[in-house]
Amino acid sequence: MPQILPEHPTVAQANTMIYGTACFFVFGAWALAGGPLTGISFIDVILNDSHYKYLIFLGIPLTAYFVIANWVGWQYYRLS
Numbered sequence: 001m002p003q004i005l006p007e008h009p010t011v012a013q014a015n016t017m018i019y020g021t022a023c024f025f026v027f028g029a030w031a032l033a034g035g036p037l038t039g040i041s042f043i044d045v046i047l048n049d050s051h052y053k054y055l056i057f058l059g060i061p062l063t064a065y066f067v068i069a070n071w072v073g074w075q076y077y078r079l080s
Contacts, residue, residue, distance in 0.1 A: 029057070 033053060037044050046053050
């Protein structure tokens, strides 16, 4: 089977991935939390809201923490 990616990524590939992810996050956060009105009704409702628009930003890390904590707990339970 042909190998698409190299076995060990280069520093340039790693930096590109980190900078690309950071730019995508910053642009997405700006667009959702403080960007101009878009003319798309459901996005404009979220932009005009002052409380629930932060629920997604807070819910994603909380969900990740919950999943990881439960997975680690399950591993401890299985291996005990």
